[in-house]
Structures are given as structure tokens and as C-alpha cells.
Amino acid sequence: MATRNDYKSSAWTYGSARLLAAVFAGCLMAACSSPEPEIPETPVEILYNNAKDALQTGETRKAAKLFDEVERQHPYSKWATQAQLMSAYAYYLVDAYDDAIPALERFIELHPGNRSAAYAFYLRALCYYEQIEDVTRDQGNTEQAQRSLSDVVARFPNTPYSRDATVKLDLVRDHLAGKEMDVGRYYQVRGQYLAAINRFKTVVDKFQTTSHVPEALERLTESYVALGVFAEAQKATAVLGFNYPGSPWYQDAYSLLNSKGLTPEGNEVEPPIALVDPSAVKGTEPAPAVEPMAAPPSDIAPAPDAVPVDPVTGLPLPDQAAPAVSAPVPSTDGPALSTNSAEDLMAPEPGSEPSGEQVLIPLGDAPAPQ
The missing domain is CATH 1.25.40.10 (Tetratricopeptide repeat domain)
Structure with missing residues (x-):
């Protein structure tokens, strides 16, 4: 029983101490939070x-x-x-x-x-400007800084605040472009090329005066080549070469196109020129010149004129019942085509001849007539 009483006494003492500590802490908080x-x-x-x-x-x-x-x-x-x-x-x-x-x-x-309104606009822009985070973080304050600095430049163009805001505005735009590039690289590394292209195009379209444009154009070339859209890749490289001809980004983009057999101008890469004449190599004879072959003459007689027949008996009709059929007038521009010849089969229908001189399509390997 004594042990039990001692246990109760110790528990009561511990609980009282905790209660007093809580009351003391509450008093401190009340004192700290007092107006x-x-x-x-x-x-x-x-x-x-x-x-x-x-x-x-x-x-x-x-x-x-x-x-x-x-x-x-x-x-x-x-x-x-x-x-x-x-x-x-x-x-x-x-x-x-x-x-x-x-x-x-x-x-x-x-x-x-x-009279201090210009300073108020400028100070508000500074409050946003000094809260700009790293490009890996959210850029809400950066966008607010861009809007506020633009207000200062537009409203008070002839003040010292406008001159300083113009300089800071260039830095803000460069920072926003850097954020777009960071996200674009993230998508490109993971093979999400369409999302990467949208980010790089934003840099090229909206932040043309920033230092990130050459890299954005080179990244566009890489992404388009990866997707097989070579025409757009050539266009991006051409823009890069025109505006930044000495940039290492242009050298990388040009080399990438060459590896695919293309050039920024939209043409294929010309094959390398042989430095040694093949005929000068021992044991190699130049190929003989091939004389142009003339079109073979046609020995097939033209089909006879059609004879009218009776639709019931199938017998030929008298000559007087047959309508007069005029023979076709041969063309004076060249020999008449045989009815069953290959040239005749490839000739256009009467009345549909194109204007100008008609050129017959040759057969086989025969060269076209000169």
C-alpha cells in the first residue's frame, strides 16, 4: 500500500510539474503576442x-x-x-x-x-526586381518586375528612373529567357521534343535581344533533326548562320546538318570531287562514248477502215448505206504515228495535244530525240 501511495504521489508530482510548465509557456506566449x-x-x-x-x-x-x-x-x-x-x-x-x-x-x-509618382512606380518595380529567384524556381516575381519596369519606361520616359529601368528590363528578359531554356533542355534530354521546341521557339519569338537566342536556334535544329523534320531544321540553322555567323552554336548546327547530308540553304551536300582521273589509273580504260540511238522504224501496217455491218444479220451493208468517213490527215510536223506502235499508245487523244512542239517519249534506254 505504501508503494502504491508513493507511486500515486510521484505521478501527481510529475503531472503538476507539466501543468505548471504549460501555464508558464502560455503566459510567455500571451506576453509575446500582446499588441x-x-x-x-x-x-x-x-x-x-x-x-x-x-x-x-x-x-x-x-x-x-x-x-x-x-x-x-x-x-x-x-x-x-x-x-x-x-x-x-x-x-x-x-x-x-x-x-x-x-x-x-x-x-x-x-x-x-x-510629383513623386514616378518614384513610387520605380520603387514598386525594385521591390519585385529584388525578389527574382534562380531560373530553377518559380518566376512570378520576375514577370511582375517586367510589367512594373515596363510601366516606368512607358509612363516616365525622360526621367532617371526610366533609364535605370531600361537596363534592368534587359536583365529581366534575359532571366525569363534563361528559364525557358532551362525547361526546354529538361524536355529535350528526356526525348520530349515537341515540348522542347515550344520552349525554344518562345525564346526566339519573345526574347530576340537576349543572349540565349543562338543556343535556342541550335537546340531547335537538334530537336527537328531528332523528329526528322529536316526542312525546319534547315530553316533554323539558316537563321542562326545569318544572325550569328561566328557563333559556336552555328558550327554545331551546321555540322549536324552535314552529318545528315543537308545544308542550311535547303540543298543536299554535293558529293566529294575526285582528285585522281579514273582513266589515269593503270588497267582502267575510259568508257566508250555511246552514240544516240534512233527510234526504231515501225513495220506494222495501219489498221483498215471499219466496215459498217447490219446489227441483225451481221452482214456488210451496201456501200451506199455506209457513211462517208474521211481519212485522217497526217500531221505535217513529223511522221504519222502507227496505230499499234508504242509511240501511238503514248500519244495524247485527238484534240488534247498540248501547245508547242510535241516530243515523243523514247522506249527503253534510248535517249530522247534532239
């Missing part, structure tokens, strides 16, 4: 200057909160508009892009004609 003390009502000049001083001393997050407070406490003052932009800038400095971007979009929506 920050509200900033009392303060004149707008003092509040804005305090936020500006906090920003200059490196207390960036505190400065962002104070700028937000300026807008909350004094929404109609002349400082509220500038406080919106300064709050977004403070969040940008500490890489709090999820807070900076909504603040900038609210500023752009409420004050599109403000």
Missing part, C-alpha cells in the same frame, strides 16, 4: 519629424510605424501623402516587400498625379 502600445495623439509635425529621425538613425521599422501613424492620425494633412511614400521606402530598406508593395500601390492609386 504594441498605441502611439498617443501627437501633432503632425512632431510625429513626422520623429519618424524621419528614426529613419536616419537606423531604426527603420520604428520609422515605418511612425510614418503609418502620421497617415492614421492626420489623413488630411499635407504630411500624410509624403508619409505614405516614406513608409513604403522604410519597409523596402528592411526587405519587407510584402508591406512595401501594398503601400506603394495605395499611393499610386490615390495620388497618380503627385
Whole structure:
């Protein structure tokens, strides 16, 4: 019984300790999650200057909160508009892009004609630009950066923000092209050539000014050759050679076509020229010249004229019942064709002769008449 009581006492002590630990942890969490003390009502000049001083001393997050407070406490003052932009800038400095971007979009929506609107557009583009991931990752922020930078260039073409946005826009496009190339190589290695071709064509069509175009054209040649579509492979190689003649990618594509007996111009590779005259080799005599053979004369007599017969008795009809049949007039351009000759069988029907001089098709190996 004592042992049982001791066991109960130990279990109760252990359970109590766990309960106390849980209560203590809950108190800590409650203390940590308690809201920050509200900033009392303060004149707008003092509040804005305090936020500006906090920003200059490196207390960036505190400065962002104070700028937000300026807008909350004094929404109609002349400082509220500038406080919106300064709050977004403070969040940008500490890489709090999820807070900076909504603040900038609210500023752009409420004050599109403000003199700082160009800077707001530019800062929003920077927030997306600095979140660009590696080409192996999702490129959602890269696409957002492209749209935002394009807005800056289109809306404010004669500003320093536009010049810097133009440079960054080229880098963004090159990055997007690199993503397409990475996916295209993935499909190509696995033999999914149609999917790879779509990716490479996207690079050629949409990102023509990037550094990935020569490789995309060479990869298109490889994929088309693998599918047996040689005409498209020749076209891709021709474009590659015209725009990047000294590129190693063009050398690879050209060599690949040559291995298939083709050229980028759409012709077959010419056979190699013999360096030694075959007649000069000992024991080899040149083949004698073959005289052209004349067409053999036809010795088959033409068929007689048809004789009309009675359809009932089958006997020939009197001469007067037979209709007058005019004999065919032979052509003056050449000898008349025999009715049963091979040339006659290959001749066109009367009235269907093509215009121009008629050339008879020779028989066998006989050359065509000159």
C-alpha cells in the first residue's frame, strides 16, 4: 500500500510539474503576442519629424510605424501623402516587400498625379526586381518586375528612373529567357521534343535581344533533326548562320546538318570531287562514248477502215448505206504515228495535244530525240 501511495504521489508530482510548465509557456506566449502600445495623439509635425529621425538613425521599422501613424492620425494633412511614400521606402530598406508593395500601390492609386509618382512606380518595380529567384524556381516575381519596369519606361520616359529601368528590363528578359531554356533542355534530354521546341521557339519569338537566342536556334535544329523534320531544321540553322555567323552554336548546327547530308540553304551536300582521273589509273580504260540511238522504224501496217455491218444479220451493208468517213490527215510536223506502235499508245487523244512542239517519249534506254 505504501508503494502504491508513493507511486500515486510521484505521478501527481510529475503531472503538476507539466501543468505548471504549460501555464508558464502560455503566459510567455500571451506576453509575446500582446499588441504594441498605441502611439498617443501627437501633432503632425512632431510625429513626422520623429519618424524621419528614426529613419536616419537606423531604426527603420520604428520609422515605418511612425510614418503609418502620421497617415492614421492626420489623413488630411499635407504630411500624410509624403508619409505614405516614406513608409513604403522604410519597409523596402528592411526587405519587407510584402508591406512595401501594398503601400506603394495605395499611393499610386490615390495620388497618380503627385510629383513623386514616378518614384513610387520605380520603387514598386525594385521591390519585385529584388525578389527574382534562380531560373530553377518559380518566376512570378520576375514577370511582375517586367510589367512594373515596363510601366516606368512607358509612363516616365525622360526621367532617371526610366533609364535605370531600361537596363534592368534587359536583365529581366534575359532571366525569363534563361528559364525557358532551362525547361526546354529538361524536355529535350528526356526525348520530349515537341515540348522542347515550344520552349525554344518562345525564346526566339519573345526574347530576340537576349543572349540565349543562338543556343535556342541550335537546340531547335537538334530537336527537328531528332523528329526528322529536316526542312525546319534547315530553316533554323539558316537563321542562326545569318544572325550569328561566328557563333559556336552555328558550327554545331551546321555540322549536324552535314552529318545528315543537308545544308542550311535547303540543298543536299554535293558529293566529294575526285582528285585522281579514273582513266589515269593503270588497267582502267575510259568508257566508250555511246552514240544516240534512233527510234526504231515501225513495220506494222495501219489498221483498215471499219466496215459498217447490219446489227441483225451481221452482214456488210451496201456501200451506199455506209457513211462517208474521211481519212485522217497526217500531221505535217513529223511522221504519222502507227496505230499499234508504242509511240501511238503514248500519244495524247485527238484534240488534247498540248501547245508547242510535241516530243515523243523514247522506249527503253534510248535517249530522247534532239
